[in-house]
């Protein structure tokens with residue numbers, strides 16, 4: 001297959017970065033289509049750790065073209081800093097990066113609004129990353145956002161930016177009782193950095209269409225996860241974009257028939273960072289040891305991630321909304337030594353059993369997981385490179401997950417390093 005999307009099937013941080021980096025070996029172009037620097041995709045190469053926020057996770061392979069599509073919201077300064085870091089550490093060349101003219105900018109006032117709202121919400125806070133993602137998408141939908149193509153007419157851009165700063169500062173001060181942003185600083189910074197941004201701009205939709213016509217291999221990099229999707233996730237404890245595979249069409253500018261395979265990514269257990277319902281959540285010694293063993297601290301904000309068992313009800317939902325072709329099940333090595341291992345196979349809700357999420361937006365808040373227990377394994381999995389060499393009980397666990405959600409397991413993660421992955425089927429060569 002030539003066009004493949006990789007999406008998170010849980011609440012983000014499933015290990016998408018590692019899987020995308022692995023598949024990028026076989027791809028020509030890697031494309032982000034939604035979200036912003038609220039994403040944090042970790043890749044470990046020769047014990048060196050890279051956390052990519054905006055630049056697609058193809059950047060560590062020389063010569064891959066990285067595209068940031070129109071559906072994203074991009075903090076220009078965060079992007080420039082990330083590029084500088086990649087240039088220093090990996091010799092990344094910006095001629096390999098294309099940023100859509102139509103992508104929206106995240107401005108300091110978006111961050112200020114995001115953070116002020118979270119502070120004021122207290123216990124009701126969403127637990128956002130505080131990077132201004134929600135407010136930037138609000139401006140996009142309200143048709144007052146600034147797009148990168150606006151930079152090509154700087155005078156008009158500056159006028160609009162000034163108007164936005166005045167309005168947002170009034171809102172920050174009088175409604176949110178927060179400190180206004182320094183407008184002069186923002187304008188000065190944009191004036192200065194514009195020169196570095198303009199050469200990155202591209203009609204990315206046209207570029208991708210031509211690449212498909214020329215038989216190039218395209219990899220679409222989903223950010224966050226299905227349960228954080230603005231429509232399908234645990235609203236309002238979600239992010240502000242469509243993280244599901246269909247987001248790739250609007251967010252990269254291509255038609256639905258252009259995508260041949262969707263690979264979901266899931267941890268062998270579940271994590272969530274931020275507030276909101278989490279039916280299989282656990283606490284105490286087991287949660288602490290999984291958090292420690294799996295390094296479950298947010299890559300974007302350093303917050304400890306909440307921990308729970310694998311939830312096949314949510315897995316089935318993710319399989320449905322994304323039209324999953326296969327699933328990469330990551331971090332199986334972290335489950336070593338846990339016995340028994342539990343999988344949530346259904347929910348108990350208001351006296352009935354459900355295999356899918358019970359109807360009603362709030363059902364997931366009180367639904368009780370029904371668990372199936374499977375025997376654990378004690379072997380260290382990280383050196384294993386073939387499915388047949390995994391311990392019998394690990395294989396049984398993996399197969400059971402695939403059976404419960406009705407999707408073949410095509411990759412298994414056994415360690416953080418780039419190579420610590422068992423590939424059963426590679427979508428580009430299948």
Ligand code: GDP
Nearest residue numbers: 013014015016017040041042331413414415416
């Ligand atoms: P992403 O946002 O989906 O790309 O995931 P993150 O990078 O935020 O979090 C996943 C974490 O798990 C990172 O620290 C990865 O290095 C690590 N990781 C990914 N796959 C595996 C795996 O199979 N085993 C282990 N032990 N760590 C993994």
Ligand code: IMO
Nearest residue numbers: 012013038039040127128129223224239273274
């Ligand atoms: P990756 O791509 C995990 C969560 C935040 C918060 C909610 C809303 O690395 O998997 P936002 O700042 O987006 O408005 O916050 O969404 N969130 C993520 N959690 N991984 C992510 O991205 C996330 N992106 C957003 O923690 O609960």
Ligand code: MG
Nearest residue numbers: 013040041299
């Ligand atoms: Mg992450």
